[in-house]
Amino acid sequence: MAEWDRKKKIIIVALSVIVLIVIVYLFYVGGTKGVSSLLDTLMVLSIWVLIIGVIVAIAYFLFFYEKKINATLEVYKSIRAECGINRLRNIKDLYLSGDEHYSRSILIGKIIGFSNRKNYSQTNGKFSEETVFVIKRASNGFIDAIIKFFSSRIVVRCSSDLHTTLHGDVIIKTTSLVRHSMYYYPSVKHLDIEAIDETLYKEGERFVQLNFISKIEPIISRAVGVTKEDMKLLEGRTGIEMVIDKGKKVSGGD
Helix, strand or coil: CHHHHHHHHHHHHHHHHHHHHHHHHHHHHHHHHHHHHHHHHHHHHHHHHHHHHHHHHHHHHHHCCCCCCCHHHHHHHHHHHHHHHCCCCCEEEEEECCCCCCCCCEEEEEEEEEEEEEEEEEECCEEEEEEEEEEEECCCCHHHHHHHHHCCCEEEEEEHHHECCCCEEEEECCCCEEEECCEEEEHHHCCCCHHHHHHHHHHHHHHHHHHHHHHHHHHHHHHCCCCHHHHHHHHCCCHHHHHHHHHHHHHHHC
16 A cells, blocks of 8 residues: 555656646747647647546446445445534544654544444443544645545544544544554554454444345345246236236237
8 A cells, every 4th residue: 555655656746747847848938828738738638538538437337347245345435424424513633642742743634524333342341432533634745635635535443432522623542543454543452353353344244144135035036936027916016007908908809
């Protein structure tokens, strides 16, 4: 992941430098007309690239795309969706407390969604509560801001007893974040198998079970050899369908 981020930065910086050099050169050679000509050309190329991209995307979707169920990804998207509808105006940025010498030493980013859940780490015989934050990363400089704009939001899962109240800036009592699967956790929870590993496993298992339940009816129908025509008979007929069928029988009798 870090290697890919480094490559993205190199590509974006290189493209930015090339574009800047071309603009400066055209301005030096042709003045504002040269820059205007470049912008017109880029606009036309952008339109053609957009049209070709749409055509390729449609062709790929119609002839090559096959949806594959990834339980981990589906659970992640579900959590992102639930966090998207839980937005409080009174919460702002997410910080890490750092060590005992520095308060709020690490700014992670702006909190744009959250959710309250439970994990399998137990306290006094009860499941522990956790808060899920969706974060828009803080950026350092123009290039970093461009990279963050095209990057996906990060999801931080934190035991509720490790962060301050959900008002204003929220501070997690840890020195750094660690990544497990598609989520980030406080480093102090890095080895909490129940809170992380077992919870992720059970969430995936629940998704698989519920997904199977939604498909069990057509699976059973195919297994016993029920056809589409049989299903129509089992589902019953509307009044207009009965009138049409009766009309067909009368016409056939004549």
